[in-house]
Amino acid sequence: MNRERRELLHVSGVDKVFAGNVEALRGLDLTVRQEDFISLLGPSGCGKSTALRLIAGLSTPTSGKIEWRGDHGAGDIGVVFQEPTLMPWATVSQNVYLPFRLVGKSYNSVRDEVLEALKLVGLEKFQNAYPRELSGGMKMRVSIARAMVTRPRLILMDEPFAALDEITRFKLNNDLLELKAQIGCTVIFVTHSVFESVFLSDRIVVMAARPGRVTEELRVDEPYPRPESFRTSAAFADHARRASEALETAMEAA
Amino acid sequence: MTDAPMTDAATRAPVVDAEEARRAKSRKIEATARYTLPVLCMVLAIFAWDRIVAINEIPHYILPAPGLVWAYLVENWGNLTDAALLTGRITLMALLVAVIGGAGLAILFNQSRMVELSFYPYAVILQVTPVVAIAPLIFIYVESKTVGMLLCAWIVAFFPVLSSTTLGLNSVDRNLRDLFAIYRASRWQRLIHLQLPSALPYFLGGLRIAGGLSLIGAVVAELVAGTGGVGLGLAGRIQEAGYRLNIAGMFASLSLIAAMGVFIFAALSLLSHLLLRKWHESALKREG
Ligand SMILES: Nc1ncnc2c1ncn2[C@@H]1O[C@H](COP(=O)(O)OP(=O)(O)O)[C@@H](O)[C@H]1O
């Protein structure tokens, strides 16, 4: 199970201080290997989104380093936000095509990739629909299709399912794992749900606030694919208990 | 889109709850009232106008009966349409210049903060100074009447386009902006694929206001510039009829100006609806 995978990204000693001396992150260390599914778990304000933004290159660390192994260019990162963040004026397929459009590829040259991505999230029938015609869960699927259409090396997800109802959320959790197995990508997933982090990830990074920092890292050594029955297994309960305790400790430390 | 279950419910008699029935009925009444009530009001007002003139024997050089105004309209239809075309042409050209100037400035301001800081205050000054006060000066320095009129109309009409487009360009969803940054979109790509579409609903809102304002600008310019040179517009006609105490003529031209304003507003509303109906919330409500 613990075969060593190639390192993708190395974060070392990253601090981020915002104006007004807000220490959003202190001393973040994180090694991301290929095909990892890492959850960042912590109370709000502990710097989870800040960590993602730094990794995405949307902001620069106050100190410390973020190093990519190998070439790293546009389209190597996919992002899914808490809101679906679709362009309301564009159809579903145009939304998914966006990452290609921005690197100057014509729609015709990537049509297969776009349709394939839509098929993977089960929305190929809706390629000509506008976002407002879709339910919240479907919009999120479009957002996921867009994030993976370029087959990025890393997908960053910032509480993507937090606004959805639990049934939709469970379904999307299952589908996300299936998708990941199919395209073999690496995921960093922000959540404040213990159960979600246990079900999805092989590593859980527990964080505390003020200053934002990592307090503990847990492994969830359970094989993928993880069936729905994993949710009700004793192993799941055990991992969830450990993660809850770690989260508890992190909140007390804050 | 209807979401009624088709198979079963179609065969059974539809169940209509009393509350729903009431609501449907009041919706229907409102839909008819929307058109009939204003028309009814107008008919009543014209009737009252006619009666007041007849009963009080008001002379036509003070207040003509509606019939007289109508007769004047019919008799001078050729002249009046020429005048309306002139005013209409100035208005549309002014609107065009206002759109190009307003949206262009908005994009320029949006692309360069320094340009915005330098010129925005002057855009505001131009907007808050009454055009009637600026117009006489314009006609001193501008040789061509048409250009002068366009300039006046532009001064009145460009600001709503500028300010609403500026607002729109800055109202881009923050996450979408980040997404574009992650894919390393150029400034130009961001403008074309993100900011302009986001700004479209705002721009169209400004456009509808600008349409009415360009008509105001055109009329004011015509009144200030006098009626020589380019021929007579509707405003000039009102003025001229006024000199002759031809009140019916004044009313006739006035009603054409009003009709033109309504037409511009309706046309721009339709344009806005057509452009937004597929995706924007404001268009969603109309479709029900
Ligand atoms: N752009 C910013 N400017 C100032 N403070 C910020 C900014 N972004 C985040 N913060 C602060 O940094 C801390 C961590 O924020 P964030 O990363 O959003 O936390 P989380 O996603 O875990 O809820 C919070 O105290 C927040 O107020």
Ligand SMILES: [Mg+2]
């Ligand atoms: Mg957050």
